[in-house]
Amino acid sequence: MNISRRSLLLAGGSLAAAATLAACGSNNPLASGTPSEAKPSGATSPNASAPAGGGDVTLQQWYHEYGEAGVKEAVEKYAAAYTAAKVEVKWTPGDYGSILAAQLLTTDVPDVFEVEQGGSLDMIRSGQLADLTDIMAPVKDQFNPAVMKRFTFEDKVHGIPQTIDMQLLYYRPSLLQKAGVEPPKTFADLVKVADAVKSADIGGFFAGNDGGLGVLGTILIWASGNEQLTEDRSAVAFLNDNFYNALTAYRDFYKSAGLLQAASAEWYDGAAFVNGETAMQWGGLWSLPDIQKAWGDDVGVLPFPAIGAGGRPAVPFGAFGACVAAKGKNVDASKEFVKWLWIDQDEDQVDFSNSYGTHIPAKTALVAKADKLAAGPGKDAADFVSNHGFANDIMWSGAMGDAYNAAVSNVIKDGKDPKAEFAAFEATAKTELAKLAG
Template sequence: MGAELSRRSFLAVAGLLGLTTACGSDTGREGSAEGTLRHWYHAYGEDGVQDAVRRYAAAYPGARVEVQWNPGDYDSKVLTALQNSAVPDVFEAQVKVDWVRQRQVVPLDDLLGGTREDFVGTLLESQTVDGALYGIPQAIDTQVLYYRPSLLERAGVAPPRTVDELVEATRRLTAGGVRGLFAGNDGGVGVLTAPLLWSAGLDLLSEDGEAPGFDDPRAATAFGKLRELHQGGGLLLGAPTDWADPGAFVDGLAAMQWTGLWNLPKITEAHGDDVGVLPFPRLDDAGADSVPVGAFSAMVNARSADVDAAKAYVKWLWVEQADHQVEFATAFGAHLPARKSLAERAESLRDGPGRDVVGFVTDSGRIASPARWPARANTALSDAVSRIAREGAGAEGELRAAVEVAKAEIDRQDR
């Protein structure tokens, strides 16, 4: 794929996600930092990320910045910190409406200046609550279905284009020590819930964000397909690593794996040209193919001892330092930069499976974690899907209960 075609592909992605013409960068820095700022990251699986973010922090001229790497349950650790502590000053996450309502994070609109139109518009929207921006996107991530063309050909299986075909392919590709599909050690409950809704033409929230988007009989049909995957015996469970790591696919434990674009370099290093990628397939002609689109964003703790200093650091790193932003997105795995003006530098996505994924984002990208989607609603839906898929519970009754929880949580947010 030539450089010009690559540029057009990224412009197509930008157009889908609401990106418009880039403006000049605002390089003024607000405030000054005294003392130490503490910056939290979750534990990235890609080699080199930790060293890079420590290097960025050390280069910041406005303050001493300590980076904390957080393996394990990062989300719970952030929730606890925001409730009780001035640490961290800066952290990466996806904006949650409850954090805004409880005034645990601060607005960051003033950091963007003339660069606002250079950021992916829909990503900014996903980090916005009540008209204010609470997170600066760091890079664009997505997830896709990886498969081994040679294994599908040997089994006489075509790349699955519907959910039923995925169920059948998972069964037929299971042979010997190889399972048909790996979608996490919970059997896909965590990462396939939203794609299953999208496959049926539904979503977590209604279009206006004021109601659950899965109060529909088609949701029960879609989640029933996950039950069929569990019953078919072709799902890999109990793998040494979970869905976000490519180990199961790289080591030949599964013929297909649902995992992140960030793993593309490791997967192609292991399997060369014997790698294909697909979006999550549609349920039927009334549904849609899809890939989740999301981004960790840099956020500022409202309890920070120096909010202005923390904001100045975020502006320096994620608005002003283009070279750091490009390296972060492209040097340690495959990601799309969060800004149009930097997207052409993502060389790993110019051909092969990377180019295909750019097309999926263009055609079928869906925001993975809306800011207005409540945590308790997510837990209720996830628990319902788990019982449907893993225990054979009745889908209609489980989803009715989850819908009621979601309605109550959405109403609570607006009070």
Template sequence: MSATSNSTWSRRSLLRAAAGMAAAGSLAACGGNTGRGGGSGSGKNLVQYFHAYGEAGTEQAIKRYAAAYRGARVSTQWITSADFESKLFATLLTKNAPDVFEFHPQIQMVRSGQVADLTDLVAPVKDDFNPADIASHTVDGKTYGVRMIDDPQFFFYRKSMLDKAGVRVPETLDELIEAAARLTTGKVKGLFLGNDLHAVINPMIWSAGADTLNAKNEIAYHTDGVVDGLKKMRSVFTSGDLLLDAPTDYWDPSALNQGLCAIQFCGMWAMPQFQKALGDDWGVFPFPKVTAAGKPSVYNGGWSMFVNAKGENVDAAKEYVKWLWIEQKKYQEDWATSYGFHIPPRTSIAASASKLKTGTPAEGVRLFNEFGHFDNIGWTQAMITALEDVFADCVRKDGSPEAALDKADKAVGRELKKLFG
């Protein structure tokens, strides 16, 4: 599901919290629970952590699933989204640590021994998962975490606004910049990329024909195409056609729904809200290619379930995760499609998800399948921050892209040496 649609929570801030604590060695502290109970099961008491999703009904759904489990008493901590990362990683260091929690794949949590190896849970159904979801949770041949939902991100646009301005759906970054200019009027900006622009960093790299890291875990983003992309991003940032300082960030559909812009970067989770507000007057397209050698890209976010390897009930927690996120397909489909729209990571469930079969949701699935890129578990928060600094230096400011990338190379190189030698 979306990060939220009602807070300032950021996936990047969550990762920053995780990486910072892991780097300091803090995650080596022991945790467990103290018999806190809930639910209607028997045996062990388990606690699971979720951040407060923006979609109505999500908290009730998670608690309903847990209440149906008979192997343990499962209670849910539904944590205010703005506080989720600090609460999760602070609590992981104490005796009140959750047994199960949602997060994103991060190699530091594997290397610190914080998350349990779930290979035995996933192995029997591995072929039913999107292979990229398996790869993004795998370290040294072992799988850590079970993917719950895939969240592709696109550009959403108002069809009527493009038609009125005589603008076709952009297929290149140059065309997107031109469209933003033609769509900007006195009250409406042509384009919204999020308040800090961070959501489009990786898509821009992929659409320039590059990547964050290559298969050998070497720097792959420092290319001529990325330099060209940074220059183009600087031009749109200074054009006056970009919506800046919107009331809510990119994950919330209100910028487009309220007529603040004509094109907005957002996620598939918001499709029901777009449908409710705009009817059929909206569409989606991928991040367009940056250079002739590039191709469109779609970033796939999402959430996964992890077991606290330092808890007192690891085996019981693994059984619960197996029951809910491996065996209970009806709950998995409900979680993916009954609130916001998300793509089930299980291909058999995705194939039967009727709400994603027609219209713009089906187009989103097609773009995801054709152009999707997933998280690299070895791409750490320090590396993320290094590229955020690149955008700060030469998109928000008028610095040299080459100099900014050289600076990033040093920071990323230090991380790669620590992680991979």
């Protein structure tokens, strides 16, 4: 599990600004260690591999530190197989986002680097990312459509999706059957099921030691049938009765005995479900191997259920994208390399998603080739992203996320009026969106 990795799936605030939720890899959320200082890309580093491949051009490729064993060796192997240039892989522990941002402000930028959701608005607007639309246009329909929607801004693509992570609801079918209830299809069902399966020994539903507010807050927008922003991104699009009713419905659940509010680990760990502390848990796909090891076939998965009359199922996803520095010394050669690796090399793309933890290949046709996703909960999870996947809008800024989270907390924890609380949020959002409109 890795801090940079966790920020990718943050549902309640800015994907680029916070690093407190969602993860993959090991079960230690701080496994990546402490942030380190950014080094010039040419500096000697114990984390940089020896040059690989061939050709007269040398490219430097940056990755954040993945929590799963074997990823570093795998990406070095991919780079070594490239013959049109030499590729140096730089493995970057610590606060990858901050380190990368600092390096991109220097004159010695990495040629190729991964970025959450294919690039931030700031990176795009400041001209830091090369336009990859020309190499993506012929193959765009091969990639998961929900991911490509998030990777496209003003009809341009600046990153190639590498692999997909997601959140979902785990449940124990045997416990639901014993309680005489069916897997929940709506939020009202979820409340009933949680109350039915809870006992003195096991909780009904767990989504974090904050009662699920951090990870589920933004999901209430999508699950109530809304979008974050209007189509022209000039205003928020969810301040209506369906959303307000979703907030009050979760507030009622927050106070109920069916919601487990304290467990041995956080929601992203999976330990509470593995240890039998809860019959249902909101978690990450990365926990599936440990969960199946513990419970075998007694595992089911679901999207977050529709909430209210206008609702729909929802799952948040995240995908790192391979980007090219627009101000790099070898832009054309870098574009050829990322095309070769993340568009042409299907075998390596499956290996990257399937061999180190459980992730979803970004190309839809490759999902069936990942054996962990071929059947059962893994296959269901992969389908959820295509059918019910959502990600924070590129203009959902950190300031908007903070204001939103505060309003959600005031409504659910403190019992305040939703319309009054979100009137203040709307003012903040209006200011932020006007600022970001450029």
